[in-house]
Amino acid sequence: MKTILVIDDEQSVRDSLRMILEYEKYAVDCAENGEQGLTVLDRQPVGVVLLDVKMAGMDGIEVLGKIRQKMPNLPVVMISGHGTIETAVEATKLGAFDFLSKPLDRDKLLVTVRNALQQAALSEEFQRLQARVEGQRRILGNSRKIREVLDIVDRVAPTDARVLITGENGTGKELVARAIHRASKRAARPFIEVNCAAIPADLIESELFGHEKGSFTGAVAQRIGKFEQADGATLFLDEVGDMSLQAQAKVLRALEEGKLERVGGNRLIPVDVRVLAATNKDLNEEIAKGSFRKDLYHRLSVIPIHVAPLRERRDDIPLLVDAFVEEVCSRNGMAKKTITPEVLETLGCREWPGNVRELRNAVERLIILSPGTTMDARVLDAFSSGSTEDAGLLDGGGTFQEFKERAEAAYIRRQLELHRWNISRTAEALDIQRSHLYTKMKRYGLMKEGAEEDADRAE
Numbered sequence: 001m002k003t004i005l006v007i008d009d010e011q012s013v014r015d016s017l018r019m020i021l022e023y024e025k026y027a028v029d030c031a032e033n034g035e036q037g038l039t040v041l042d043r044q045p046v047g048v049v050l051l052d053v054k055m056a057g058m059d060g061i062e063v064l065g066k067i068r069q070k071m072p073n074l075p076v077v078m079i080s081g082h083g084t085i086e087t088a089v090e091a092t093k094l095g096a097f098d099f100l101s102k103p104l105d106r107d108k109l110l111v112t113v114r115n116a117l118q119q120a121a122l123s124e125e126f127q128r129l130q131a132r133v134e135g136q137r138r139i140l141g142n143s144r145k146i147r148e149v150l151d152i153v154d155r156v157a158p159t160d161a162r163v164l165i166t167g168e169n170g171t172g173k174e175l176v177a178r179a180i181h182r183a184s185k186r187a188a189r190p191f192i193e194v195n196c197a198a199i200p201a202d203l204i205e206s207e208l209f210g211h212e213k214g215s216f217t218g219a220v221a222q223r224i225g226k227f228e229q230a231d232g233a234t235l236f237l238d239e240v241g242d243m244s245l246q247a248q249a250k251v252l253r254a255l256e257e258g259k260l261e262r263v264g265g266n267r268l269i270p271v272d273v274r275v276l277a278a279t280n281k282d283l284n285e286e287i288a289k290g291s292f293r294k295d296l297y298h299r300l301s302v303i304p305i306h307v308a309p310l311r312e313r314r315d316d317i318p319l320l321v322d323a324f325v326e327e328v329c330s331r332n333g334m335a336k337k338t339i340t341p342e343v344l345e346t347l348g349c350r351e352w353p354g355n356v357r358e359l360r361n362a363v364e365r366l367i368i369l370s371p372g373t374t375m376d377a378r379v380l381d382a383f384s385s386g387s388t389e390d391a392g393l394l395d396g397g398g399t400f401q402e403f404k405e406r407a408e409a410a411y412i413r414r415q416l417e418l419h420r421w422n423i424s425r426t427a428e429a430l431d432i433q434r435s436h437l438y439t440k441m442k443r444y445g446l447m448k449e450g451a452e453e454d455a456d457r458a459e
């Protein structure tokens with residue numbers, strides 16, 4: 001059991017606290033000043049601190065500050081003497097759990113200690129769960145390409161440098177952004193995410209910068225935008241290549257000046273935001289087309305990170321498959337299924353146009369649909385897209401790029417047919433954004449008769 005640490009310069013107070021608490025079977029350790037108390041904390045696990053407000057040398061408030069810095073989750077209960085109650089109340093605002101006043105009331109003391117220990121246990125449990133969630137967001141892979149990515153992540157994370165993460169859909173761009181945030185000085189602050197492709201062009205400014213009440217029809221209340229929410233923290237501009245030119249101009253200004261203006265507002269608000277951005281587009285191509293600002297590109301891509309498609313780092317597949325099997329089985333309360341070398345081989349050879357996300361979905365389906373405790377390659381064939389069988393796909397000639405596009409088009413067409421051209425469901429099955437699916441359909445001219453209108457509207 002964890003110790004209760006008493007820090008008080010009065011011998012009689014230490015003695016009586018020790019007596020009461022030890023009688024209740026708590027382990028107690030005493031220190032007669034702040035310095036001594038802090039040394040005890042370094043040495044052994046402590047469950048709660050009882051801390052005198054007024055002491056010679058370092059006073060209670062100062063010690064509280066040091067403890068909060070070192071162990072933000074350790075509950076500290078202030079003990080106030082006559083004349084220091086106000087300070088004790090003040091201390092609760094600085095993060096003290098509660099305060100007790102002298103002369104100490106035995107029952108109040110015991111209730112407070114119990115509550116403090118309970119709270120500490122809860123926050124520990126919360127952190128454990130959080131660590132588990134974060135663990136599932138780890139970037140797995142041992143290929144040279146992934147190790148290079150992890151290496152840059154390690155080096156840029158502690159700085160405030162802006163990072164532009166590029167790569168195809170499902171390669172793990174968001175994972176990289178989160179890893180950077182997690183290893184940064186801002187880790188304790190939020191990771192604020194904006195999906196620029198999912199927000200209609202006319203709303204993106206207000207989403208990013210907020211608006212004042214009444215600034216436009218529908219602005220019924222003031223709204224704080226993502227940039228402001230990310231003050232002191234990290235802002236992740238996902239699918240940044242899909243941002244309108246108008247919004248780009250505003251983002252550029254905010255980055256240049258470190259200040260923003262809410263829509264309909266009339267003052268500049270200073271913000272300290274670290275921006276990470278990601279896109280699956282080739283921004284140089286977009287710049288050439290005039291749909292992305294070159295100056296913004298330079299601002300965003302101080303450190304560029306490219307995440308390679310899965311087919312260029314196939315040696316990561318076994319590791320990823322193993323982790324996904326483990327995760328899916330445990331999430332579904334199943335014993336871990338075995339992957340036969342045959343299945344692994346099949347998985348290792350595929351093209352994976354949807355990259356790691358597609359692999360993960362395939363593994364999940366394999367597990368759910370395979371009878372017994374081993375995974376069955378036949379299941380894999382049963383849900384295979386069959387795209388390679390499409391006439392002319394393999395021997396259509398042309399460059400590798402052209403082949404990939406044909407394969408992608410065939411795959412999407414197949415999925416659209418399977419879902420009766422229902423865009424939402426197809427996008428869900430492919431695990432991509434609706435807007436992204438529309439773009440692809442338009443690019444490949446995938447259109448069901450009479451469906452043109454629909455697709456146009458979504459542009």
Ligand SMILES: Nc1ncnc2c1ncn2[C@@H]1O[C@H](COP(=O)(O)OP(=O)(O)OP(=O)(O)O)[C@@H](O)[C@H]1O
Pocket residue numbers: 136137138139140141167168169170171172173174175176280320356357360432
């Ligand atoms: N290296 C990896 N290790 C473990 N999981 C990964 C890895 N890369 C991707 N994933 C998983 O694949 C899925 C897709 O990853 P993520 O969302 O980061 O990709 P993305 O590049 O942002 O995709 P999109 O462009 O479609 O938004 C997630 O479930 C993620 O956890």
Ligand SMILES: [Mg+2]
Pocket residue numbers: 173174238
């Ligand atoms: Mg993403």
